[in-house]
Amino acid sequence: xxxxxxxxxxxxxxxxxxxxxxxxxxxxxxxxxxxxxxxxxxxxxxxxxxxxxxxxxxxxxxxxxxxxxxxxxxxxxxxxxxxxxxxxxxxxxxxxxxxxxxxxxxxxxxxxxxxx
Numbered sequence: 001x002x003x004x005x006x007x008x009x010x011x012x013x014x015x016x017x018x019x020x021x022x023x024x025x026x027x028x029x030x031x032x033x034x035x036x037x038x039x040x041x042x043x044x045x046x047x048x049x050x051x052x053x054x055x056x057x058x059x060x061x062x063x064x065x066x067x068x069x070x071x072x073x074x075x076x077x078x079x080x081x082x083x084x085x086x087x088x089x090x091x092x093x094x095x096x097x098x099x100x101x102x103x104x105x106x107x108x109x110x111x112x113x114x115x116x
Contacts, residue, residue, distance in 0.1 A: 002106050003029050008114040011037055011044065029106070030062050031113070033091035045091050047116045052095055055109065062092030 004014055013032040031048070033041045052059045066089045068079035079086065 002103055003110055006107060006110045006114070007031065010034060011116070012113070028060075028094040028096050030092070030094035032062065032088065032093075035087070041091050044116060045093065048093060048113065051109075051112055051116065052093075055112075057095045057109065059093055059095045062088050062094050065089045 007014065011034055013034050015030055015032075033044050033048075037044060049059060063085070066079045066082055066085040067073050068077055068082060068085075069089075
């Protein structure tokens, strides 16, 4: 809730809450660069990655990337045709939570993300 309620929604999306009928995602904090973000989206996602790296926060792609980018699956279509998947591949990221992460750390990181 802290992350969701404090993150700048003009810059970042969060997963749709009813999509999985789950109240919270406890193992990670996912974000997606907002499609309406006026500045360079690639620049912002790179800034997010650098911020997380500097703060020693482990991060991953929000999904394991567009499967049609894998050589073995290329016969099933062009990866460029899966625009939503491509968007998540380029502009989606999540960072893990562990039991030692405090509410203050989440708030501090959220404030830093909002400053980007």
